[in-house]
Amino acid sequence: MKRFPDASSYWMQTVEMPAFRSLAAPTQADVIVIGAGIAGLSTAWELSRAGCHVIVLEAGRIAAGVTGHTTGKVTALHTSIYSRLRSQHGEEAAGLYATSQSAALHHLLEVAAELDVDCELERRPAFTYCEDPEGVQALRTEAQAARQAGLSADFVTATGLPYPVAGAVRVDGQAQFHPLKYLRALADDLTARGGQIYEGTRVTELDEGEPCRLTTESGETVTARHVVVATHHPVFDHALLSTRLTQHRDLVIAGPIPAGLDPAGMYITSEDGKRSVRTAPGPDGERLLIVTGEAFTPGAGEDTEARYARLQSWAEQRFPSFKATHRWAAQDNSATDTIPLIGPMRPGNQNVYTATGFAGWGMTGGVLAGRLLASLITAAPRPAWAEFYDPRRLGSAARTAPAFLKAQWDTGKHFVKGRLDSLGDGTNGPCAALRPGEGTVVRAHGRPCAVHRDEQGELHAVSAVCTHLGCIVAFNNAERTWECPCHGSRFALDGEVLQGPALHPLEQQDTDGL
Structure with missing residues (x-):
């Protein structure tokens, strides 16, 4: 296989993000946000707009972590989540999820319009599909669960894909965008409002006192009334949230196709180790086809090059004109009870918050987290789904216990096997x-x-x-x-x-x- 540039997603290659200096002196703020991906920047922007003095501390470059390696889909249709939520948590939970994710989608559209940012925002239908007829009944069940949750979901057999499918769930009016162009505008507006961003500033200690005190790798201290840990996987885990999270890494390839071959939608299937397909505006009137899949556990010691080869072969078979020009990988974590963890990190402390467990849907989840956390910190009216995402929830522990126990077993197995x-x-x-x-x-x-x-x-x-x-x-x-x-x-x-x-x-x- 062709050797591609290392760690360079298409998004990161096609936008110049603003640069910020490292923190070099002690400082203080109303709120410190650790992490400058979409969840962190969205939270900081919402808080700044509400009148808070916000400082963002980022260990590397802004939006260069998980967010910089996403596929940039903004949708409330997340594979087959509604039938799973209904089974594990009931119909009300599925409804709260659909309402909140749809609200996040519409909020992103409103913010992009408010900031007048050209972030290649396109409205597209979203599909969850299968090629194997044996998967049809499950998709019919998902379509019904999504409709009952409040989405305008339909079961269909025709899509814009250049290969036949056995069935699909379709939800219209979803969106796709260039995530870094959107976040560049958010960062610019945040700093214009008086917010501060520091790059190359890794936080190594967190004291959850009154006020909270953070220490950076270089020894500087920062104090604030509230702290938001928006680092994908919480780097400070006083509540042992890591026991409720599982990790997976997906490979991504991209390359131009003629505009006439654009499947005009966002597609995902759990078959073949997951396959996701969407397009984006490309050069010279072409479209950039983005294909994701080959999900695996990071550090499992598998042959990642062979996985890339399988993904490229799959894409070339279904899109004969496709040749990959870019490749990268994205990492995500999922909560063992399916629901992301957004809110106060642990019982007994109302000053430290987190946002994690988006299960590969962090573009919608990050925007949702920004609005939700800002409402909690500023004591603004809370959305109806605040308790639903609260990390301190106990909920349907018995029904989700098998997934939790499997996560602990897998972690223990990796620890022992490695030794x-x-x-x-x-x-x-x-x-x-x-x-x-x-x-x-x-x-x-x-x-x-x-x-x-x-x-x-x-x-x-x-x-x-x-x-x-x-x-x-x-x-x-x-x-x-x-x-x-x-x-x-x-x-x-x-x-x-x-x-x-x-x-x-x-x-x-x-x-x-x-």
């Missing part, structure tokens, strides 16, 4: 067998080491023990990263943190004797 594998010569083979560009985990100097051979043939080593909770990382051969299978932390080859919840880099190790 056992690292006792041998290596999880992927001994160091001597490594070719340029490859990596493995071996037992060296009495501890697990993550070893990589660079393109010049030189070995480099870091600790293979994730600095979050001590699981053993594995090598991603497509993205050339170290990934933790327990909670999804990702590290660069030199050990630097790429994605939390880990806050600290992997320790450097000596390569002598490897």
Whole structure:
């Protein structure tokens, strides 16, 4: 397969985001937002518009994490969620989900119009489909559940796809957009209102006192009445939310197709390890086809390059004129009870909030989180679904217990397996067998080491023990990263943190004797 640029989504290549300096002195604000993806920036913008002094602290660049690698769909149709919600939590829960997600979609449209931003916003129908006739009844059930929840959903057998489907759920009036162009406008308006954004500022400590006190990696302190942890997976997890979250990573490829072959919609199926299809405006009157799929657990040690090859083969078979010109990957987490976690992080504390567990639908969820958290922090009228998303909920614990227990079993299994594998010569083979560009985990100097051979043939080593909770990382051969299978932390080859919840880099190790 063609070697693509590393970690460069189409969105990040086609917009220049504003740059902000790092925090270099102690400061204070009404609200500190940790994380500058769509959830963090939406929350900060809503709070600033309500008159709060807001500071956003981002460890890297704004919108360059999960948000910068999304597919940019804004819809209330989330695969087959309504039949699942109805089964696990009842019809009222499904209705609250549909109402809140639809409200988020319409709010994004209103904000884009208010800021007069050209973010390639297009209204499109959304489809959940299947090619296998055995999946038809489940989709009929989903269409009915979505209608009862309040969506204008229909079961159909005809779509705009260039290949036949056995059936699909269709909801009209949904949207797709360029997420970074939208967030650039949000960031510009936020700073114009007096909000402050600091990049390259990783928060390493959080004291939930009165006021809250945060400490950055460089030792600076920030105080605020309220703190919002909007870091995808909560980097501060005093409520053990990680036990209620599962991680998955999806691969994305994109390339131009003639405008006449545009399927004119947003499509997703759970078949073949998930496949998602949409288009975006491309150069010279063409459309950019964006295909997502091959969901996997980060750090599971699977052959990611082979997954890319399967995804590209699938796309070329169904869209014969398609040739991928871009590729990237997106990481998401899901709540074990299906419902995102948005609100106060834990019982007994009304000053620290979080937004997580969007299950791959973070564009809608991030906008929803911004409005909801702003209403909670400013004591504005709360939407009817505030309690529905509250992380402190207990709800249908018995009915969702199997998913919760499976998540704990999987985490424990990864922890034990990683420790056992690292006792041998290596999880992927001994160091001597490594070719340029490859990596493995071996037992060296009495501890697990993550070893990589660079393109010049030189070995480099870091600790293979994730600095979050001590699981053993594995090598991603497509993205050339170290990934933790327990909670999804990702590290660069030199050990630097790429994605939390880990806050600290992997320790450097000596390569002598490897």
